[in-house]
Amino acid sequence: MPTATLAEPTRDGLPPMPPGPPHEERHFAAGETMRQVVAGAAEGLVPGTAVAAALSLAGMATPAVLAGGLASLAAFSVAGALERVRAVRAEAALYAAERLREEEESHLYPEREKWEVAAILHRYGVRGDVLRQAVEAVAADRRRWVDFMMRFELDLSEPDTARTGRAALVRALAQGGAGILPLLPYVVAPGSATGWSCLVAGMGLVGLGWLRARGDGLPPAGQALRVLGIGAAAAGVAALVARLVA
Template sequence: MSHASSAPALPGEPTRDGLPPMPPGPAHEESHFASLAPLRDLLSGAADGLVLPFAVTAALAALGVAPAPILLSGLAVAAAGAVSAGLGHAMAARREAAHYLAERAREEEESRLYPERERWEVAAILHRYGLRGDLLRQAVEAIAGDRRRWVDFMMRFELDLSEPDPRQAARSALALGLGQALGGLLPLLPYLLAAAPADALVASAGLTAAGLLGLGGLKARASGLPPMGGALQALALGLLSGMAAWMAAAALG
């Protein structure tokens, strides 16, 4: 009995589709970033969620408001920010999906009404990548031989559009909203314990600064960016927002 059919394909050996198996190498980049997307969204929401509750509570503390009203105001701001972030992202994803479908319908119609023009556009794109002569003609025929593949090619390489994943959009919206809610609670913790607004404000500023540094660094690292730069950028944003709110309240009060 022959066991040739069960033997693994060697590197470079064509498969039944004519494409050799993927050579060994690092983890696939798309899978890596897809797995980090929920974490990035959660960290992004948490880092953003720190800023507005801290700014509002800092302004109220500058006016001498008691800790209890400050806490309630901060909770309201945190809740509103979480809902706004989650729903805003979901609505943006719906608009993106609708735009993609509209552009795809237009490309499908043009491939039926103006096939020669669309073939020329495929050739023009491939020409930019160095294909010439018979190889260019064969590539155009291979792509245009299947309408779905044809339209997929035009969506990706002419319009630079990728089909949105509705499940990923829903997960991102949920992660952003949850992150906003959790991040917004951190600046409010001192107002549960401190008797004086000034003491609570100092503690809240310290917690917020630490949270911005940590979350900003983690967010940057999950996005493949230098953690220190992300941490400092997040801290600068939080400090500027808090100082602006405190100075405005002090001036008006």
């Protein structure tokens, strides 16, 4: 089968994509939903484990340890979901305000805005007649012009608010589901629950750190150890506070 070449124009004169590596991301944790699951699960393993360990070391009975761990986990999951919704709404409001300002400036000061387009393209090595033609091409369509300024002058992308609620719910459920796992030893083996709980949380953090690294294209071992270190530091501080208070 003949391959496409740059000499074969398609719509609007854009040639077909030359052959190369697969354009789609192939990693397990690369999809947005899976990224939220992995991130939420990693976050959910820490608070319940830390609070339960602290209460256990302070001499609290198993029912109180479980109640404290579950309460902290529930509060953390709900707060995280609501904070995510608030942050995306704030990003959307900022984007809308900046876009309105750019639209007004393109009407009031078109030559100045064209100069800013030229300055951006100039940084990428566009010169001479090619630069002038590129600026005129960008400014020929008002929406495309404003899109260009939002992306390359302000480095802002429009938030996808339609997916915010689902992403927040997925993350909260992942936090809650993963956070319950380190609490199970307090039900199954109360006598040695703290050690088993920390072991379960540690193994989970290593696995989730590895998955996150695979999704981000980073070295899995180093990322897994970093995630484990963060969790261990949080649990260690909680245990230290419990010792001091007790």
